[in-house]
């Protein structure tokens with residue numbers, strides 16, 4: 001099975017259309033005010049309507065409270081939630097029940113023990129997303145264009161399904177896939193011309209190149 005491709009931080013219909021046409025599998029919409037990719041609920045709802053269920057949309061949230069979960073579900077109506085904060089396994093489980101949506105849980109990675117942190121989410125999250133751990137004090141938990149040591153995911157016991165994100169771009173995605181054998185690759189900054197400015201050509205070339213991966217460079221689990 002091919003590795004899935006998620007284009008994150010989509011803000012316009014043009015970028016959504018370019019990503020869908022090139023063969024993206026998920027579109028990420030960010031609802032986190034400090035991000036240059038932040039959307040209002042109304043903008044998110046309009047994008048989800050325009051995508052019209054052609055591919056799943058993912059609402060990216062950081063430590064959301066129940067009120068935010070309810071607003072996202074009722075006004076934006078995404079297909080997935082991505083939890084990119086410090087949500088505990090218990091909180092992820094509660095959010096899944098409340099939203100009735102599948103969940104992608106981001107796990108920040110800097111060293112080997114961080115990969116083990118994913119164990120607590122295996123039974124709860126639908127996809128684990130390993131992303132580069134932000135430096136202490138950073139107000140951006142993701143979307144920073146920073147990568148981590150992919151060798152940390154080269155062990156066969158990494159919980160599946162899992163995705164890789166953090167500093168991916170068209171120039172390094174094949175190497176990331178060859179080292180980690182992921183189920184999903186996820187990109188934001190690497191397909192932008194400036195923070196928050198997605199570039200149609202960069203989106204297309206990231207997707208085209210990721211699709212070139214040989215089956216043995218893709219995930220081992222079928």
Ligand SMILES: O=C(O)c1ccccc1N[C@@H]1O[C@H](COP(=O)(O)O)[C@@H](O)[C@H]1O
Pocket residue numbers: 008009028030032035036037060061062084131140141142143144145146165166167168186187188189190
């Ligand atoms: O993209 C954002 O602005 C963002 C904000 C808050 C949490 C997560 C965010 N994005 C996620 O982070 C990964 C890595 O981003 P990058 O490619 O290194 O820029 C991205 O794929 C999103 O899932």
